[in-house]
Amino acid sequence: MSPDDELTDAEETHLRSLTAVEAEGDERAVEAALRPRSLDEVVGQVRVRDQLGLVLEAARQRGKAPDHVLLSGPPGLGKTTLAMIIAHEMSTPLRLTSGPAITHAGDLAAILSGLNEGEVLFVDEIHRMSRPAEEMLYLAMEDFRVDVVIGKGPGATAIPLEIPPFTLVGATTRAGLLPGPLRDRFGFTAHLEFYEPADLDRIIRRSAGLLEVDLTDDGSAEIASRSRGTPRIANRLLRRVRDYAQVRADGVVTRGVSQAALDLYEVDQLGLDRLDRAVLDVLCNRFGGGPVGVSTLAVAVGEERETVEEVAEPFLVRNGFLARTPRGRVATPAAWAHLGLTAPPPEPESPTLFED
Numbered sequence: 001m002s003p004d005d006e007l008t009d010a011e012e013t014h015l016r017s018l019t020a021v022e023a024e025g026d027e028r029a030v031e032a033a034l035r036p037r038s039l040d041e042v043v044g045q046v047r048v049r050d051q052l053g054l055v056l057e058a059a060r061q062r063g064k065a066p067d068h069v070l071l072s073g074p075p076g077l078g079k080t081t082l083a084m085i086i087a088h089e090m091s092t093p094l095r096l097t098s099g100p101a102i103t104h105a106g107d108l109a110a111i112l113s114g115l116n117e118g119e120v121l122f123v124d125e126i127h128r129m130s131r132p133a134e135e136m137l138y139l140a141m142e143d144f145r146v147d148v149v150i151g152k153g154p155g156a157t158a159i160p161l162e163i164p165p166f167t168l169v170g171a172t173t174r175a176g177l178l179p180g181p182l183r184d185r186f187g188f189t190a191h192l193e194f195y196e197p198a199d200l201d202r203i204i205r206r207s208a209g210l211l212e213v214d215l216t217d218d219g220s221a222e223i224a225s226r227s228r229g230t231p232r233i234a235n236r237l238l239r240r241v242r243d244y245a246q247v248r249a250d251g252v253v254t255r256g257v258s259q260a261a262l263d264l265y266e267v268d269q270l271g272l273d274r275l276d277r278a279v280l281d282v283l284c285n286r287f288g289g290g291p292v293g294v295s296t297l298a299v300a301v302g303e304e305r306e307t308v309e310e311v312a313e314p315f316l317v318r319n320g321f322l323a324r325t326p327r328g329r330v331a332t333p334a335a336w337a338h339l340g341l342t343a344p345p346p347e348p349e350s351p352t353l354f355e356d
């Protein structure tokens with residue numbers, strides 16, 4: 001262990017609470033405990049970290065609440081983590097809600113009017129908010145005011161209600177689904193990208209330190225390369241490999257142990273999981289490589305359309321296994337190769353009319 005990797009007192013305490021949490025077997029709590037708590041602890045996402053750091057520092061200097069922040073990207077890349085960090089860095093409480101939880105504009109009015117000056121309101125899955133709530137949010141974001149409507153029909157009146165300046169942090173896996181007016185009201189938008197193996201490697205080693213997992217360098221690298229570019233998956237795989245090391249080996253997570261464990265959990269060498277492979281399998285074997293619509297694909301693999309679109313697809317596209325075309329999804333040569341299949345020959349060009 002290099003001095004950098006040694007635990008500080010705070011981490012020691014943190015670790016003790018972690019071990020207690022682990023004993024209860026609560027995986028969600030473990031995930032929360034592994035979250036970086038300050039911008040400095042965030043691994044990777046260098047550009048987002050720099051930009052966000054600047055936005056927060058400037059706001060701190062002015063003594064004002066920072067501009068509203070939109071965080072977008074596939075699941076498990078750190079949106080909730082960053083929202084919590086924003087509140088932490090501004091030394092202010094975080095109020096947490098989510099799009100689907102706000103069914104009526106009144107729900108949102110209650111939340112907004114309960115905010116104190118400078119607080120951070122985190123709205124997860126902001127693309128799933130109801131229309132009336134969304135419109136109320138426009139006004140709140142821009143003018144720090146909500147119109148509370150009293151009564152119904154022609155006699156209804158809107159009473160404006162001032163709300164203290166606050167920072168809205170919205171998270172979405174689908175920035176494309178946000179209406180333009182809402183997107184435009186965010187002063188800063190961060191799009192989170194999949195992580196490089198080197199970053200995942202650092203995340204895994206940090207988590208292994210906190211969870212007291214004995215891990216070799218190549219063991220960590222092996223897990224990193226199969227983590228689908230996603231910190232949440234990296235942390236989860238680390239725990240599964242640790243189980244394997246404990247039960248079937250001598251407790252040390254080596255490359256061999258990682259490989260054996262991840263094969264057992266059906267995570268392949270490139271990190272594709274069961275759903276990823278099912279999508280490619282159906283696409284190649286049942287639809288001749290496409291093009292096929294995403295709804296059809298979803299039905300064929302027995303999943304919700306959103307799951308295929310938000311969870312499987314971004315990774316498959318990013319890694320060149322799947323292409324989106326106007327006519328539907330298409331398997332790339334890499335997909336055929338990964339499944340060990342031979343791609344059908346390309347369709348013959350339509351004959352030209354005039355031959356000389």
Ligand SMILES: Nc1ncnc2c1ncn2[C@@H]1O[C@H](COP(=O)(O)OP(=O)(O)OP(=O)(O)O)[C@@H](O)[C@H]1O
Binds near residue numbers: 043173
């Ligand atoms: N940059 C990072 N450095 C270290 N760990 C990270 C980082 N980003 C995320 N993590 C880890 O990954 C886990 C998942 O992150 P988080 O819950 O923030 O993802 P999310 O983007 O909110 O996902 P979802 O869309 O499913 O809500 C966290 O518990 C945290 O431990």
Ligand SMILES: [Mg+2]
Binds near residue numbers: 080081124171
């Ligand atoms: Mg989240």
